[in-house]
Amino acid sequence: MEFFHKVTRFPFMNTRKVWYGLSAVLIIGSLVLVGARGLNLGIDFTGGVDVETNFPQDPNIEKLRTALDAAGIANAQVKAFGSARDILVRLPPDPNAKGDQIGARILEVFRTVDPSVHLQSTEVVGPQVGKELFEKGALALAATLVLILIYVLMRFTLKLAGGAILAVLHDPICVVGFFALTQMTFDLTSISAILAVIGYSLNDTVIVFDRVRERARNARKLGIAQVIDDSINQTLSRTIMTKLVTLLVVVALLIFGGETLHGFSAALVIGIIAGTYSSIYISAALALDFGLRTDDLLERKLVKPEEVDGLP
Amino acid sequence: MISYPRWKIALVVIVVLIGVLFAVPNLFGEQSALQFAKDGALLQESDRKSIEQVLADKGVTPNGAFLDQGRLTLRFASTVQQLKARDIVADARPNQYTIALSKASRVPEWMRNLGLNPLKLGLDLSGGVYLVYQVDVQGALKQQLDHHEQDFRASLRNARVPYQDVLVDYATDRVQVLFRDQDSFAKGKAAIIADNRNVSLTDVTVAGAPAVQMQMTPAEIKDREDSAVAQNIVILRNRLNSPELAVSEPQVARQGVDQIAIQLPGLQNSAEVKKILGKTATLEFRMVDENDNPLEAVQTGRVPLGSKLYYTRDKQPVLLKREVVVTGDELTDATFQPNGQDGPAVSVGLDSRGAAKMLKNTQENLGHLMAVVFIDRSREKNAEGVDVDRTTEYVINRATIRGVFSNNFSITGVNPIEGKELALLLRAGGLAAPLTAIEERAIGPTLGEKNIAQGVNAMVFGMLAAFIFMAVYYKVFGLIADIVLAANVVLLTALLSLVGAALTLPGIAAVVLTVGMAVDANILIYERIREELRNGVSPRAAITAGFERAFSAIADSNVTALIAGLVLWLFGAGAVRGFAVVLVLGIATSMFTSLMGSRALVQVIYGGRRKLDRLAI
Numbered sequence A: 001m002e003f004f005h006k007v008t009r010f011p012f013m014n015t016r017k018v019w020y021g022l023s024a025v026l027i028i029g030s031l032v033l034v035g036a037r038g039l040n041l042g043i044d045f046t047g048g049v050d051v052e053t054n055f056p057q058d059p060n061i062e063k064l065r066t067a068l069d070a071a072g073i074a075n076a077q078v079k080a081f082g083s084a085r086d087i088l089v090r091l092p093p094d095p096n097a098k099g100d101q102i103g104a105r106i107l108e109v110f111r112t113v114d115p116s117v118h119l120q121s122t123e124v125v126g127p128q129v130g131k132e133l134f135e136k137g138a139l140a141l142a143a144t145l146v147l148i149l150i151y152v153l154m155r156f157t158l159k160l161a162g163g164a165i166l167a168v169l170h171d172p173i174c175v176v177g178f179f180a181l182t183q184m185t186f187d188l189t190s191i192s193a194i195l196a197v198i199g200y201s202l203n204d205t206v207i208v209f210d211r212v213r214e215r216a217r218n219a220r221k222l223g224i225a226q227v228i229d230d231s232i233n234q235t236l237s238r239t240i241m242t243k244l245v246t247l248l249v250v251v252a253l254l255i256f257g258g259e260t261l262h263g264f265s266a267a268l269v270i271g272i273i274a275g276t277y278s279s280i281y282i283s284a285a286l287a288l289d290f291g292l293r294t295d296d297l298l299e300r301k302l303v304k305p306e307e308v309d310g311l312p
Numbered sequence B: 001m002i003s004y005p006r007w008k009i010a011l012v013v014i015v016v017l018i019g020v021l022f023a024v025p026n027l028f029g030e031q032s033a034l035q036f037a038k039d040g041a042l043l044q045e046s047d048r049k050s051i052e053q054v055l056a057d058k059g060v061t062p063n064g065a066f067l068d069q070g071r072l073t074l075r076f077a078s079t080v081q082q083l084k085a086r087d088i089v090a091d092a093r094p095n096q097y098t099i100a101l102s103k104a105s106r107v108p109e110w111m112r113n114l115g116l117n118p119l120k121l122g123l124d125l126s127g128g129v130y131l132v133y134q135v136d137v138q139g140a141l142k143q144q145l146d147h148h149e150q151d152f153r154a155s156l157r158n159a160r161v162p163y164q165d166v167l168v169d170y171a172t173d174r175v176q177v178l179f180r181d182q183d184s185f186a187k188g189k190a191a192i193i194a195d196n197r198n199v200s201l202t203d204v205t206v207a208g209a210p211a212v213q214m215q216m217t218p219a220e221i222k223d224r225e226d227s228a229v230a231q232n233i234v235i236l237r238n239r240l241n242s243p244e245l246a247v248s249e250p251q252v253a254r255q256g257v258d259q260i261a262i263q264l265p266g267l268q269n270s271a272e273v274k275k276i277l278g279k280t281a282t283l284e285f286r287m288v289d290e291n292d293n294p295l296e297a298v299q300t301g302r303v304p305l306g307s308k309l310y311y312t313r314d315k316q317p318v319l320l321k322r323e324v325v326v327t328g329d330e331l332t333d334a335t336f337q338p339n340g341q342d343g344p345a346v347s348v349g350l351d352s353r354g355a356a357k358m359l360k361n362t363q364e365n366l367g368h369l370m371a372v373v374f375i376d377r378s379r380e381k382n383a384e385g386v387d388v389d390r391t392t393e394y395v396i397n398r399a400t401i402r403g404v405f406s407n408n409f410s411i412t413g414v415n416p417i418e419g420k421e422l423a424l425l426l427r428a429g430g431l432a433a434p435l436t437a438i439e440e441r442a443i444g445p446t447l448g449e450k451n452i453a454q455g456v457n458a459m460v461f462g463m464l465a466a467f468i469f470m471a472v473y474y475k476v477f478g479l480i481a482d483i484v485l486a487a488n489v490v491l492l493t494a495l496l497s498l499v500g501a502a503l504t505l506p507g508i509a510a511v512v513l514t515v516g517m518a519v520d521a522n523i524l525i526y527e528r529i530r531e532e533l534r535n536g537v538s539p540r541a542a543i544t545a546g547f548e549r550a551f552s553a554i555a556d557s558n559v560t561a562l563i564a565g566l567v568l569w570l571f572g573a574g575a576v577r578g579f580a581v582v583l584v585l586g587i588a589t590s591m592f593t594s595l596m597g598s599r600a601l602v603q604v605i606y607g608g609r610r611k612l613d614r615l616a617i
Helices: A016-037 A061-070 A099-113 A127-155 A158-182 A188-214 A216-222 A224-256 A259-289 A294-302 A305-310 B006-027 B045-057 B079-092 B109-113 B137-158 B182-195 B218-241 B270-278 B294-300 B352-364 B416-428 B445-499 B505-534 B539-571 B575-607
Strands: A048-054 A077-081 A083-091 A118-125 B030-037 B064-068 B071-076 B098-105 B128-135 B165-169 B174-178 B201-206 B209-215 B251-255 B259-265 B280-288 B307-311 B317-327 B331-337 B345-350 B369-381 B387-400 B408-412 B435-443
Touching: A016 A158, A016 A259, A048 A099, A048 B445, A061 A077, A061 A083, A061 A099, A083 A099, A099 A118, A118 A127, A118 B445, A127 A158, A127 A188, A127 B435, A127 B539, A158 A188, A158 A259, A188 A216, A188 A224, A188 A259, A188 B505, A188 B539, A188 B575, A216 A224, A216 A294, A224 A259, A224 B445, A224 B505, A259 B445, A259 B505, B006 B109, B006 B445, B006 B575, B030 B079, B045 B064, B045 B071, B045 B079, B071 B079, B071 B098, B079 B098, B079 B445, B128 B218, B128 B270, B137 B165, B137 B174, B137 B182, B137 B218, B174 B201, B182 B201, B182 B209, B218 B251, B218 B259, B218 B270, B270 B435, B280 B352, B294 B307, B294 B317, B307 B387, B317 B352, B317 B369, B317 B387, B331 B416, B345 B352, B345 B416, B387 B408, B435 B445, B445 B505, B445 B575, B505 B539, B505 B575, B539 B575
Parallel strands: none
Antiparallel strands: A048 A083, A048 A118, A077 A083, A118 B435, B030 B071, B030 B098, B064 B071, B128 B259, B128 B435, B165 B174, B174 B209, B201 B209, B251 B259, B280 B317, B280 B369, B307 B317, B331 B345, B345 B408, B369 B387
8 A cells, every 4th residue: 555656746945934824823823822722721730620530420510529629628610520420529739738637528528419439539739849840841841942952953954953843842832822722721731741742743854855955966956945845745655654653643642542642642643744744844944945956965075074174 | 884883782682682681571561469468477378268268258369379378478460359358358358467568479489599680660650659757756756855954963862962943945955954952053064964974964053053964965866866757767666567557678778857748558448557656655663652543633623732633544533653663765666465474465564774674663552553644645736727736645544463573574454456546556665756747648559450450552653653753764773762761671671670669650651761772872863874875985884984973972861861860859859759760760761872872783783894885764
């Protein structure tokens, strides 16, 4: 079987204004969503208490809420988690709360509604931890971007590296926008997913750039834009096939991985789609608009180091 | 014929075989088990029979039972049975045994002896409690400064040198001793130096008065912080390993500068652990003021000079001398003796410093009353959310000194429950710095099993989808990729088992993700081969060119993913690190299997053929 028997001839460079526009809409849309709706931050970042309970049959959530209110447990969010029988209670950080006690207390209150309920898990995160984890997450994100930029700079020219990094930045923004749109819980594992997406979505970009460099000797004849177009088209089948198989696997994770991995796998799905899009339509196009010329690609091969040293 | 060095094929075969060897223990699985122990006694065959009988009466039969070094392990078919059995024994034989939940590996003895062990499961898969404690390093520094202050005062008092004051400034980490004149300054400085050789003093003038100053250097501060955390880790480990707590395989590790992360697999009720871990208990031995009437002191509100008013646990007032004979710091050991000569007792050991002081004291005060003050500090938050150290002090014991003793003696007059707790807290020693629990995650065993089931499902279906797709899309080469992918999972499992990294749910997700990425590498190679074939290159040349030319793309793309993985590994804690470890190791194994493994297989299948007209790709 083969989906791409003939090399495609899509004019990516000529239509790049369209794709820039689409990306701009995605990025601005994501930022607006984040600004307007905010992120539904998990207790990893906000601090607080998550208590997960399991009922043998579907409980009446309204009754549970009333029971909690009556017991003086205020500000509790009660919602189904995964299945209708798994009930999650979330409390804001309370400096006086002791984790095991709050878990036991909530269980006690729920027992008055249904005696056969049992406690699945309790998580208590102090507010200072939340802040720290958030800072660490942001730091990890920044460190990854800088290190990847350095690596791409070492392997390619500045203009290609710039295109690659901008295209890569595009992906986590889309993922964050998706989280703002769906109000899925954004927690530490979501940050792991975003970092994985950054590392992974650069793959295609690198492969396209590799091909561009390989074909640079044809550039004098065809022009740089044509070479980029050819390179993207020639690598299109592998770009799409690799991402398709990874998506297949990640979708399995999304479907079967359960509630705990839901946000994580959703972030990966969105990130991989955005990453594939940006490495086909955006990264090389940006490099072209940054003024990528044939000489940028050939320089290293043609000019010997001694001659470089001899230049003023 | 396509040439490919034989040694490379051999290397692949050897690595995969070693991988299989290390991965095999994971096939045996684990069983839920209960561990029974008796404090201070070895369990006998009779105990095993008695426990099994109790269980049989309630209709629970363990799958297996064995005695090892006085500990009894019972295995059960499921976690539900395990928990039920624990409750039955705890009800039927209250306080007789300490019962720990554990997982018993089904790996045969000889394999374990070879160092072949299955993967460890993270808490989200095994169930258990995860705690993060914040060490109050500021508190440790304060303690250190207070210590200096007291030492300086003692030196000056012993040398009978008059001084104005000893000032402690916590903000700048220094202690200043103020004198009235140059003469006492010189004498005082000499006295302090004589007693405290390890501190460096500088001469300063404070408000016109001659003074000496002890300033902690940044290196000393860091040293103190490190030792506070390290000491706490040792203490926490000690406390967790006590038979009283019944936790199997607790893990205690430093996290960041001033945090300690604790993992307690299998544990369900964290309340008991937190109670014992979070406390700071110490003892003070003081002589009783026998000349004054404590009731009078309570009524008049006037405590005699040189004495301090305390209460016993049943609220009786007691007057104790201000001088402390020995403190908890000088304690080296404390064990609970349930059947001592005078009823339950705690046997206490002292270090040489404490022993010398105790010897002198017992010689001087034979026949007089000595009291033990139990000081328990717990850290709580007040209504404004500010940490407040709550200290409860009470006299737990008053006893006549019946003999001259130094480094070993007994405290009597404790009831069994308190005696046990006191011994535990004392044995662990006073905490170097107060601890606060700042993060806590407790995962029930049923949730753990659900997580495993979901993780395994996701892995199986994800891999199945990838395998089928590859076989259909790339035919023989796709099957090669499938074999290589399977080898990749085996190698990754082997590596994780070898490293001893705990597998978490995000870790399983990372396995799934690396499978996806390992497929990538294969696709890159095969697409390149197809492209070469389309360009009219011969099949043999296409294979060689495909592997060679795809190499730089594979290396480049994996390096970027590796960077992200390593950063996660460095910055992440808990679940994130579990993901990162697997991701990084997975990238390594997938590079190896897709570049070398798949090339070797292609060589085995196509390499020997004299005629190669077309490739099944």
